[in-house]
Amino acid sequence: MTQVTITVVRSGGFAGLRRQWRVEGDAEQWWPLVEACPWRSVPHDRDSRDRFVYSITARADRRRRTAQVPEAALTGPWKILVDRVQEARDGS
């Protein structure tokens, strides 16, 4: 069974505090959520100030995905993925 590791780092915000969530699990369960995200076409948010920035990384075997997702773009599959990781693991 292939293992997957997903890390979500939230930085920025008014307070500039960094929080991290990390989950390790079965690739069969998690990788479809990873693949549903548009890793190569994350929209920029040039207008907002003091919003959060999510640095998301997923690894399984040799497969690796990483993206910097502004809070304003954290919708659809991104939101589902981050919500699941946060639910599976409390922040540290």
Place this chain on the structure above:
Amino acid sequence: MPTSHGIVPPYLLTRIARLDDSKFATAAAAARNALEHDASIRAVRLTFGFDEGDVLVAELGAGPDRSIADAESREQLPGLVVRREGDPPVADLAVDEAYDGLGATFALFSEVFRRNSIDGAGLPLDATVHYGELYDNAFWNGERMVFGDGDGEIFSRFTASLSVIGHELAHGVTQYSSGLVYRDQSGALNESVSDVFGALVEQYTLGQSVDQASWLIGEGIFTDQVEGSALRSMKNPGSAYDDDVLGKDPQPGHLDDYVETEDDNGGVHLNSGIPNRAFYLVAEQLGGNAWEHAGRIWYETITGPELTARADFAEFASATIVAATGLFGADSAETAAVRSGWSGVGVTPA
């Protein structure tokens, strides 16, 4: 000598302009003038006083045009408008704090820097409160200020601090003036400019001199469970909190301690501590009211022609010296204080 201030909302201005009574001829003419010749004035500030002959005089100045919306715990903007300009307070603390905070910020920019709102042309000030569930943040989205209620464990509501409200509105001022790019050093400067004017709003509203002011950003935002007084300290960056859960305030106050990171657009909320402290040092050296000297120099800097959107600390420092020289002269105490302030944080003007 002005003795009383009041804000006249746009609808009332229109009514005054229509008055057909000789007793109010001056006010009516002034209101008509405001409406007809300066489309940017959406509301006016009415100042009453007596002239040398003991005659009651009324002066019209620019006034804010505020609207506060309630997102009702959803993450959708703008939400439902619950208080407009001129409306009486409502039974909702966050709404009224936002309304008053926008008014206080407008007053600083209008009365001290002669700037009519965010864009200098009377742009309406719109805010949304109760954004999201347990939402731990306040932000500017390019059009409006947005405030969360906090999680109740670490953060309480973000409208509780006037410096936070002033900070968000100042992001709008930067957007319409210097346009400092929100990344690395220019991003830290963008952040610092918001802290500077956020602190000045608080000081001007409370009538606090340099030595009376706390120089804290976001005082009262943390709950009692957190070991900390505020989110940032301009006077002593790195000293705002030291808590078991949150750790220690990581802000540097000197260029030697500049934080290189990919997080937070290159650490814009961390490295802002360096120009923040430079501003404090300038103000401390000059004493009195910070908005009368250091504040004017910084305002002139962000609205002047010297500053570019990608300025680094050294270029910004250089622009503040040009601004101070223009306002107070090359050999003035103010210009000397600016040079010494930057030197105190290890920044050599470009």
